[in-house]
Amino acid sequence: MKKWMKFVLVIAVMSVIFVAGCKDDTTDPDVSAFETVTNYMDDNGMTVTELFDGWITTASAVVDTVTYTVPDYYVMDIRSQAHYDTLGHIEGAVHSSLGTIVTDAALADKPIIVVCYSGQSAGHAVMALRLSGYSDAKSLKWGMSGWNSVFDVWSGNTNQLNHANWEAAPGLVADAEIFDYPEIDSDTEDGAGILLERVAAMLEGGFKGITALDGDTTVGALDNPADFFINNYWAAEDVATYGNIQTAYRINPLVLENLDAASTIVTYCWTGQTSSMVTAYLNVLGYDAKSLKFGVNGIIYDDLLGHKWAASMDYDYVVTTP
Incomplete structure (x- = not known):
């Protein structure tokens, strides 16, 4: 009897080990591609x-x-x-x-x-x-x-527009809300593989920029702020000093759950250079994102006390010899 009980106990332990091993080799179906890739990035020095x-x-x-x-x-x-x-x-x-x-x-x-x-x-x-x-x-x-x-x-590309859709200092930004994350379609369930696919897709899509004002065939973010989820990527004290685009949020630090994946997200900064980085990052993660070209240098240039275009250097350069 004792031998039989020992045999049953061994079988039970082996079954538990087998099931646990199978679980380790299977991707949790409840974990989305978005969560997989963002977790991978956070764990590998890409916060x-x-x-x-x-x-x-x-x-x-x-x-x-x-x-x-x-x-x-x-x-x-x-x-x-x-x-x-x-x-x-x-x-x-x-x-x-x-x-x-x-x-x-x-x-x-x-x-x-x-x-x-x-x-x-x-x-x-x-x-x-x-x-x-x-x-x-x-x-x-x-x-x-x-x-x-x-x-x-x-x-x-520097301008002082004095536009009606610019909220004067001390500004008035929208309160942060909680939104669903975007859905990412991927051919792989591996975080590194998803990231590789998404970087390639972002580059294939080209530079995603938007102007402040309407063009002949384009819609401007400042002319039509309600058409976009606009994110002011400044510190709070900068909004208090200069104001902001009407309807804009101020999500800085960047908290992904505060960004509306159902909208086109327009990020703006001082010059459009930081917002280009933010926009690329968001497009990699599946958002529909655009960067406001030339930032507020193209909207309130004369008001700016810093973070503004000044002048070119006078460094030598070369041309390609035929």
Whole structure:
């Protein structure tokens, strides 16, 4: 009898071990792809705080003013090939594109700096790189506009609009709400695999920017704030100083459950460069997100006491020899 009881006990223990082992090998069907990828990112040094740590630098901080090169970095220029070749580029910079930035980065032998026209689209590229293992990739602040005035596209995009949809200081932001997370379609249940797919999808979608004012065929965020979920990515004291776009929320730090996945999320900051990073991050996670191009420099430029475009440097550059 004792032998029989021991046998039954052994069988029971083995059954428990077998079932537990099977559970470990099976993905919980109640865990969404969104939760899987965000948990993976949080566990692997890709929280919002970590992704934004040291992500931007100025030309004056990295240039060698004797050679006008950037010797400590691998400079990737994502402007058009024509502008890179004929208008000019930083000596030593290699041409790439937003769509191919991660693939091309495999050739980098130094930390990467991405440069574009104004610093807008470079934020998307840097976010893609940081989510792909290049955790020290940086954006060149102001883009090539900051390198030399021949490249300046910033000066023509600063404005004092005095728009009716700008809520004057001390501002009035909407109270934060709780929303559902977006749904992500994925061919894999693995966090790393989902992230790989989503970064590729974000890059394939191109730069997601929006203007403040309506265009001939486009809707502006400032002209039509009620059409969007607008997020002011400032500190509270900055809203008190300058005001905000009407209907805007202020979700900073970025809390994902406070963002409406059913709406187009427009993030704005001072210059459009930080909001480009935020927008890329949100699109990777399945949100429909856009960055307000040129930020409030394009809305209340004259009012700004800082965080504003000033002037280009006068650094040398080279053109591609035919």
